[in-house]
Amino acid sequence: MTRTMHKWVVRQPGAQHLAFEEAAVPTPGANEIVVRVGAVSLNYRDLGVIAGEDGALSLPYPLTPGSDMAGVVVATGAGVSRFREGDAVIGTFWADWIDGEWPDHARVIGGALPGVLAQYVVLHQDWAVAAPRSLDAIKASTLPCAGLTAWFALAEKGAIRAGQTVVVQGTGGVALFGLQIAKAHGAEVIVTSSSSAKLERARALGATHGIDRSVQPRWEEAVRELTGGRGADHIFELAGGENLGASLRAVRQGGRISLIGVLGELSMTLPSVPSFLTRPVIQGIGVGHRRALDELVRAIDATKIEPVIDTVYPSERLPEALAHLKRGAFGKIVVDFAE
């Protein structure tokens, strides 16, 4: 194994302070594994972490950002039973959320804990799962956050069934995973977007209908029409603000609205009377646990879902990748660490 490597470090808040620094390749302690990183997919929250804003959390500087990684185990510490050298793995987004309810002591990799934008990372063996056999590292790296968020909303919490209708707002990473996971369960999918070109691409991925918000700003009425008045069974709320009220008008009686990483708006507004007469379940989704990630991996292998990658950047061009993410992407932006 080489003795040195490069990793991205930000020593003070601000993207201008990102540096691809040389560092020693880590060695594993007890219960730890060292992973040679193959690829890291980016999430919108990485922009916040680099800028020094991660919700209410205070971040430890210097820090390495990045939460979603696929790679290969190259060393294992004492007591490691889950993996062996050579195993292809993906990391978890939350360290120590294994199953059931989110525990207080769970922390984010690439937040309170060191991130994965590095050639080698060291992780507790509990913070990784076997990668899907059907995906390469570029594609597998998209599962821990965006993939799992969509899976958790639809399959773990949502009991998605064939014949239901799912609405996803926009064409970002979570939205397109929502589309693909819903389709894999036999559901119909309505995508909303302000770009007819993106809607065309969403249809090519299997979307049943697209609603062009630049033409039809009251998208909720279009959803009602497309479902014969019934409303959608599941809605991914990704916009916030007044849009939540529209989601409520678009959801069916007793349907489900998943609140997912709403970053564009500081608050959301719900009209009162429809809130109880529609009897919806409105549920916050904050990624998910490791048991569900294992199940997503099995589902990926069984259904041959191919995560949608907008662009792959080589590892040394992270700043360009982040700039692209900020502009908006169709699916995921991935940073390639393969040598």
Add this chain to the structure above:
Amino acid sequence: MTRTMHKWVVRQPGAQHLAFEEAAVPTPGANEIVVRVGAVSLNYRDLGVIAGEDGALSLPYPLTPGSDMAGVVVATGAGVSRFREGDAVIGTFWADWIDGEWPDHARVIGGALPGVLAQYVVLHQDWAVAAPRSLDAIKASTLPCAGLTAWFALAEKGAIRAGQTVVVQGTGGVALFGLQIAKAHGAEVIVTSSSSAKLERARALGATHGIDRSVQPRWEEAVRELTGGRGADHIFELAGGENLGASLRAVRQGGRISLIGVLGELSMTLPSVPSFLTRPVIQGIGVGHRRALDELVRAIDATKIEPVIDTVYPSERLPEALAHLKRGAFGKIVVDFAE
């Protein structure tokens, strides 16, 4: 059986148009029962119906208001199998919501359908259940709407368990049923109110803690303290507006907020980031189905819960009862139809 009776009728919107009119005692058609009404409990929505406002529904005039009734079956039509003459019954709030999901064709008794503020009413046999053996008509009349709403939120949807903490806002009918039902399941209850006298009475009913909002307007912080930082397991959201954001800050990770008949405010506001990081379930509750009402009746008989009645008015003094309801009550206002 007498041939004529009195019932309350409003021939045009407005409480000033209420009249206690003479009418023929109804006779039952096929599958119908006639009930001699013992008591009717009032709900805040009755004020809206009398004023001509029932959400989005258009109301048929002249109409008899009132949704919640207890009485005795005095006649049965052909095909009636659920009841016999002499059976003590309570009505359902929703006609034709028997079990499972709310069906489109369900209608409100005392809304789209004729109400129960009358000495005799005729009902489809499916719109009533056996009254609890442990309550008289005055108390039993409070179950169909207020009682069932609290039961549906906690027991049918909420899986309330011993040792959990429930927050109820205020001391109206639903709030006090929430208190009593939670206590009957071994849970602890925090009541919020702006009246220290009402908090005292709530404690006498079994509330574990009271938060006086006139002293502690940031009640959510008090809830955090009282639960050792953990937050409440269930919250009845009864105020709306900005209060929903406070409920979100008061609820535990993965906890449940029930949206119940929020009448004071037209909309509700949620802060974005806590909405997904707290992972709450926020669920609209619109009363409940008949199967759950049957189960509530069994629970009442098993636990000897006594519904909290603020004041009983004789049937001819309905306007005074409505005025009292409007001022606010501690528990329920009931109209007595016993002769």
Add this chain to the structure above:
Amino acid sequence: MTRTMHKWVVRQPGAQHLAFEEAAVPTPGANEIVVRVGAVSLNYRDLGVIAGEDGALSLPYPLTPGSDMAGVVVATGAGVSRFREGDAVIGTFWADWIDGEWPDHARVIGGALPGVLAQYVVLHQDWAVAAPRSLDAIKASTLPCAGLTAWFALAEKGAIRAGQTVVVQGTGGVALFGLQIAKAHGAEVIVTSSSSAKLERARALGATHGIDRSVQPRWEEAVRELTGGRGADHIFELAGGENLGASLRAVRQGGRISLIGVLGELSMTLPSVPSFLTRPVIQGIGVGHRRALDELVRAIDATKIEPVIDTVYPSERLPEALAHLKRGAFGKIVVDFAE
């Protein structure tokens, strides 16, 4: 409309007493519809009804057998709001099980209630749903009992998800619907059978694996191997007797065994220690409710599942169809009533 029709009648127990008798075309009473039957699919229990054995129920003679029908509404009685003349419909197996828990008063069409092996039938409007747009009457007639049983076990009760493994025993109607519904949700399916030819056909329908019980009588060990030791997520128990113990050894930790119309054996045997250490859910499935049938219809239209028909017999050749059913079929036997 023609005034007379033919229907199958059995005037005393025994298949030898079946007669295709002339009768008046029924007229609809209040809330009733008359359906011109297009096709009736047969179920194993029809043999029992004709022989005079329907579990603990006493059957009313003379009776018309048959539970599963697809047809077209040709007349509607007063008060019918769910259908119009010309609507394609399928019947429900259970009369009056609409949603939620099975109610005591629900009865079987083709059991306690008159059956559908007739050119015209009269039904309460609540005992039918809109037929799927994507199926003809022959195929649609298979949904009310066999299709719904499989759907109820997997989708309504089982929360089937992509990537899971489902085991179905044999290649009868319920088993093949289980295969198709599981596949439509992205699951993998293992079929067990004693016929390699039938396993070949099951693979052509999408089965991931087949286990030939004539070669591998300990099929549960093969399931363990095929799932990497994990066990199956869902098992359809269709054989009974000692086989339930094998299902328990084949199911994963916390997995689900659906007990479905086990007719071959009078009792089933479970080993004690694995019963609690495997923590399975073992659940009886007795067809399902109308709300789920509506959802199955939507799923059929969305996924284009084509029910598997073994053989179609013209209506006057019912006895041959029943004999075929008794011998065993690959999928469903259907009786065609189209003129």
Add this chain to the structure above:
Amino acid sequence: MTRTMHKWVVRQPGAQHLAFEEAAVPTPGANEIVVRVGAVSLNYRDLGVIAGEDGALSLPYPLTPGSDMAGVVVATGAGVSRFREGDAVIGTFWADWIDGEWPDHARVIGGALPGVLAQYVVLHQDWAVAAPRSLDAIKASTLPCAGLTAWFALAEKGAIRAGQTVVVQGTGGVALFGLQIAKAHGAEVIVTSSSSAKLERARALGATHGIDRSVQPRWEEAVRELTGGRGADHIFELAGGENLGASLRAVRQGGRISLIGVLGELSMTLPSVPSFLTRPVIQGIGVGHRRALDELVRAIDATKIEPVIDTVYPSERLPEALAHLKRGAFGKIVVDFAE
């Protein structure tokens, strides 16, 4: 701290080989705590472990038996964050089953892992929770296995509600916890026993009804009568063999039978037709996870449930305690380690 202590050791299978040996007081490694044991409650399975039979597991000799302990933390190793010296704790039965599904690597304390019949024990910090404030060590020691088993069946999996009916078979530790937990949720409880004296004591604890099996061997018919024909909502199946068939006839439509540590019989038998027409959920319960144990502790503090102790033996008289356990007890047998 003293340097030596005593602990019970069995160096080869058989109760005659139990010895109360001197040993060094353990010191905590990283993430470990040392607990001064206050009390250990016995479970029927301890007899099997001492005899060398623990289901399919091979046991490591010499071993210290005992799974259920309450005590006080007297030392903490590096990295311990969950506890401090002086904290009153109870152990978990399963090491490393924290929440959600039972994981393969979970092991039993007092089975594959060293047990707790010792004056001091060392545990990973994850294998203990805070003891209830309302119980002393004698009573608290009964929660990890018997208490949690009953809680898991009724509250975690069973959604027990006020007004339901629970049947518990016998008056052992799990049965009496079932009685108390059901009562604390407002449910009614029927106890079956062959001893009228024990039924009398069960009634004194709050049982609504007792069925004396020596008088009424067909106890299931008595349950039907006592529930007005409806059947019980929850049944604890603790006997096995043919009794499971009786439980099936006693449970209500769609009700729940929990299979719990059935030790008396190697197998259980179910009649086929009622198995699907009653639509029960039959679920294996193998104790439960740590998150549920935390919730049980909160419930104990909130409801003031006092676990039922038959007899307390001083630590050096373990063999007598085991003999008592074997004869049968009313509630729990506890071994007192307080000095």
